[in-house]
Structures are given as C-alpha cells and as structure tokens.
Amino acid sequence: MASVLMFPTPFPDETITSLVTRYHQMSGGVGLRRTLVELFGAVTKSYASELPCYLTHLEAVSGYTGLVDNHTLLPYFEPFLSAEKAKRARELMQSRHPLGLKLELGITAAGFEKYRCRRYCPRCMAVDFAVCGVSYWHVCHQAAGVHVCPKHHCYLHRVLAEPNTGDFNQLFLPSDIIGCEAGNAIRSRSEVHFSRLAELADIIDWGRCNRQSIARLLKDDYLHFVINRAGLISKGRVCASRLEEHFIKSSSDYPSEYEFKKLFELHHGRVVWPLDLLRRRKSSHHPILFYTFLNCLDIDLKCLIEDCSDSVKYNSSTKPPTLIEPMEASGIERNARRKSFRIAYADVPAKDTGDYTWLYRHDRYWLQSYISGHRKEAVVRDLVDWTERDCELAESVCSAVAEISAMPGPPVQISLATICRVLSVPPDTFRHQHKLPQSMKAIKANLENRHDFQIRKLAWAASALNIENISRTKSNLLRKSNIRVSYLTEEEISRFMS
Numbered sequence: 001m002a003s004v005l006m007f008p009t010p011f012p013d014e015t016i017t018s019l020v021t022r023y024h025q026m027s028g029g030v031g032l033r034r035t036l037v038e039l040f041g042a043v044t045k046s047y048a049s050e051l052p053c054y055l056t057h058l059e060a061v062s063g064y065t066g067l068v069d070n071h072t073l074l075p076y077f078e079p080f081l082s083a084e085k086a087k088r089a090r091e092l093m094q095s096r097h098p099l100g101l102k103l104e105l106g107i108t109a110a111g112f113e114k115y116r117c118r119r120y121c122p123r124c125m126a127v128d129f130a131v132c133g134v135s136y137w138h139v140c141h142q143a144a145g146v147h148v149c150p151k152h153h154c155y156l157h158r159v160l161a162e163p164n165t166g167d168f169n170q171l172f173l174p175s176d177i178i179g180c181e182a183g184n185a186i187r188s189r190s191e192v193h194f195s196r197l198a199e200l201a202d203i204i205d206w207g208r209c210n211r212q213s214i215a216r217l218l219k220d221d222y223l224h225f226v227i228n229r230a231g232l233i234s235k236g237r238v239c240a241s242r243l244e245e246h247f248i249k250s251s252s253d254y255p256s257e258y259e260f261k262k263l264f265e266l267h268h269g270r271v272v273w274p275l276d277l278l279r280r281r282k283s284s285h286h287p288i289l290f291y292t293f294l295n296c297l298d299i300d301l302k303c304l305i306e307d308c309s310d311s312v313k314y315n316s317s318t319k320p321p322t323l324i325e326p327m328e329a330s331g332i333e334r335n336a337r338r339k340s341f342r343i344a345y346a347d348v349p350a351k352d353t354g355d356y357t358w359l360y361r362h363d364r365y366w367l368q369s370y371i372s373g374h375r376k377e378a379v380v381r382d383l384v385d386w387t388e389r390d391c392e393l394a395e396s397v398c399s400a401v402a403e404i405s406a407m408p409g410p411p412v413q414i415s416l417a418t419i420c421r422v423l424s425v426p427p428d429t430f431r432h433q434h435k436l437p438q439s440m441k442a443i444k445a446n447l448e449n450r451h452d453f454q455i456r457k458l459a460w461a462a463s464a465l466n467i468e469n470i471s472r473t474k475s476n477l478l479r480k481s482n483i484r485v486s487y488l489t490e491e492e493i494s495r496f497m498s
C-alpha cells in the first residue's frame with residue numbers, strides 16, 4: 001500500500017472528516033472519488049461519520065496511528081458499551097466492512113441520530129486560524145448533547161446534514177461555510193438553558209477524555225449513589241414517582257429541541273427512561289442518557305471530578321438498593337403464615353391461598369422453596385362434558401334434518417351450514433370432531449350430495465306439477481325443480497315423468 005504524499009498532520013481533537021477535507025484541498029481538490037480511494041481504498045461515505053471505518057487503510061497510507069482513540073467519537077460511546085461490543089466496534093472501524101456499525105452498537109435504535117448535525121465553535125475557529133493557519137472540525141463538538149463549546153462556553157454553530165440522505169457528503173471546513181450555516185447558532189437565548197447546556201457539555205467532554213473513570217463510575221453504580229444523595233431513595237427503595245416528577249420538572253431547564261425533544265417527550269404523561277436507566281445500568285445504552293441524568297441531578301464538572309476522585313464513598317460493599325426491598329417481618333407472624341399457607345396449599349393453587357402475597361413480600365425464599373418441593377400434579381380440567389354434549393348435539397342434528405326435510409316449498413339442501421343455521425349454533429360447533437363421534441355419525445348419515453338433493457327436488461317438482469295439472473315432461477320437471485346442471489341419469493329423470 002503506497003503512502004500518500006502531503007497527508008496533513010492531524011491537529012488535536014480533529015475529526016477524520018476534517019483530515020480528509022484538508023488532504024483533499026491540499027491535493028488540488030480534484031475528484032472526490034480519487035481522494036477516497038487513495039485514503040480509504042474504496043469509495044465510501046465513511047469519511048463523513050464520527051465513527052468512520054476503513055481506518056487500517058487510512059493509517060497505513062497516512063502514517064498516523066491511533067486514529068480511533070484521538071480522532072473519532074468512539075471514546076464518547078465506549079464506556080457505555082459492553083466489552084464485547086466495544087471490541088467489535090474497534091474491529092469494524094478498522095475493517096473494510098463497515099455496514100451496520102451504528103446498528104450493532106444500538107446507536108441507531110437509541111433514536112438520537114436524527115438530530116445529528118455538524119457543529120463548530122466560532123471562537124475555536126478563530127483560535128485555530130491564528131495558531132494552525134486553518135479552521136478544522138473538532139471531535140468534542142460533535143458528540144450528542146454538546147451544544148456549547150466546553151472550552152469557550154459559547155453556543156456552537158450548527159450545519160445541518162443533507163436533508164435527503166442525512167449525510168454530509170461535501171468536503172468543507174468550518175471557514176468554508178461561514179454565513180451559509182443552515183442552523184447557525186442554537187436559537188435558545190434562555191439563560192437557564194445555556195447554563196444547563198454548558199454544564200452538560202463540560203461533563204460530556206470530560207467523560208470522553210476520561211473514559212476509564214466513567215467506566216468505573218458505571219461499574220460502581222454511581223447513579224444510585226447520586227439519587228441517594230439527592231434524597232430519592234427511601235428505606236432502601238428508589239422513590240420512582242418522585243424521580244419521574246423530578247425529571248419532568250427538570251425538562252423546562254432544557255431547550256425543547258434537538259436531543260432534548262426526544263429525551264423529555266412525555267409518553268402518557270410520563271418520562272420513563274431515567275428509571276429504565278437505573279434498572280438496566282449494566283447494559284449498553286446511549287451516553288446522552290447517563291450524562292443528562294447526572295445533569296438533571298445537578299452534577300456539574302467539579303462535582304463529577306470530586307466524586308470520581310473519592311470513589312470510596314459510593315463504592316460501598318453494601319448491596320445496591322433494589323426497587324422492591326423485602327420488609328422485616330416478625331418471626332411469630334411468619335410462622336403462623338407459613339402454617340396456614342401449608343394447609344391451604346394442599347387444596348388450592350398457591351396464588352389462591354390467603355397468605356401468598358404476604359409470604360411473597362416477606363418470606364419469598366421459603367415460599368419458593370416450599371412450592372418447588374411440593375409440586376402438584378397439573379390437573380387438566382376440561383370445562384366441557386363432551387359425552388353429554390355429543391349426545392345432545394346428535395339428537396339436535398337429527399331433529400334439524402327432519403325439520404329441513406319437512407320445510408314447505410322447494411327443498412333445501414341438507415348441509416352442515418343449513419343444520420347449524422336451523423339449530424342457531426355457530427358454524428364451528430362441530431370443530432372438535434373427535435370429541436363428538438355420535439354427532440358426526442348423524443351428520444355424515446344425513447348430508448346430501450348434489451345428486452341426492454336433485455332427486456329430492458325432482459320428486460317435489462313432480463308432485464307440484466301434478467297438483468297444478470301440468471304434464472310432467474323432462475323440461476317441465478327440470479324447470480320446476482330449478483335444476484340447471486343435471487347430476488341425474490336419463491333413467492332417474494324418466495321415473496318422475498308422466
């Protein structure tokens with residue numbers, strides 16, 4: 001693999017997009033495809049992503065290593081991924097098979113991708129111009145939830161993605177688009193919003209640069225420590241409704257746009273993700289949930305660093321509080337409940353005994369072991385007495401057949417549908433055929449096929465013609481009996497002719 005000439009030296013915290021753009025501009029800006037093939041070995045949109053792939057190729061041709069750690073957003077996501085997912089992410093980013101990286105990491109499913117846009121800080125841009133001679137895109141400004149520059153504490157300017165594709169296919173630097181920004185600076189002018197967003201940006205940026213510390217906080221169940229400190233744990237239980245109330249109240253501190261629109265959107269009047277986050281704290285989740293959680297509980301950068309350096313105070317060996325903690329119970333009551341449960345359980349299912357709920361809450365271990373040690377034979381109770389039902393139905397079928405046969409006027413064919421109609425029962429009444437042998441026998445013996453039905457029709461036609469004094473010719477018989485396609489032989493018809 002030949003290395004490319006004039007690959008720019010990566011600036012601190014510069015994105016891959018920015019590096020590719022600078023290379024493209026330095027090499028004359030001729031042909032995007034040629035630039036991409038040179039740098040990635042393929043024509044790929046990967047260059048526009050904060051989690052780009054094909055990096056083994058880029059490292060080989062540029063001569064710069066450590067691109068994943070220093071120039072992409074993986075460090076932002078990494079502490080929140082399982083070890084296995086983090087390893088897979090690195091492999092995919094280095095590989096030439098980038099498909100589905102964000103899907104696999106659950107980033108797409110988290111639903112914040114639609115608010116993705118490229119952002120820059122005007123003051124960083126001025127500094128970069130003065131120091132580096134060029135403006136460039138910073139990784140720290142691209143993380144979800146960062147709308148304020150962590151360094152200069154001013155609102156970031158936003159460049160929206162291509163509306164049709166959601167991608168940034170153009171190679172440009174912040175200085176190339178001044179005055180053409182689609183979103184410009186974030187619109188909110190509320191001071192409360194600004195201070196919240198500034199605090200949030202601070203902790204996100206610190207977390208991205210100190211991912212080991214964040215991973216440790218997650219492992220040590222920091223979120224429970226934080227809500228405990230906020231007084232949202234009482235008698236070992238998380239006060240779920242107060243927690244939810246707190247988050248609903250906090251939502252007014254954030255703009256009602258961007259990621260916050262999704263985060264604080266009410267579902268049937270509820271915000272459920274904070275409680276979900278506490279429940280599944282060990283599983284992979286989007287970083288913005290964790291950071292917004294902390295931010296809503298007033299954890300600013302100073303507090304976060306202090307907590308991190310003093311992990312002893314929350315990393316206690318005691319069990320983290322559970323959402324439903326078993327309560328203390330007196331020994332006398334427990335023994336009485338056990339005894340009465342044992343007596344009742346001999347006759348009724350466990351859940352129908354009066355003591356089940358109490359024992360489940362106060363003495364669960366005993367309850368479960370008693371039930372598993374005294375399993376009952378599963379009793380299959382059929383609610384229907386099929387023999388009796390069969391008898392009744394068989395009788396009804398016979399009387400229905402008699403009724404159909406005796407109907408005045410032109411004959412009606414004896415079919416299962418007609419029988420059910422006469423009996424006023426649903427058409428699937430005889431579905432359980434094997435449970436209704438007598439009924440099925442009666443039905444089979446009486447059902448009429450087309451031939452038999454036509455014979456009956458012909459007999460009726462003959463007697464009707466007789467009464468009307470009309471000669472019983474073949475055509476008169478067939479017309480009267482309404483037979484269009486005959487299933488009868490000439491001989492059978494001639495029996496009815498006069």
Ligand SMILES: [Zn+2]
Binds near residue numbers: 150151
């Ligand atoms: Zn800045």
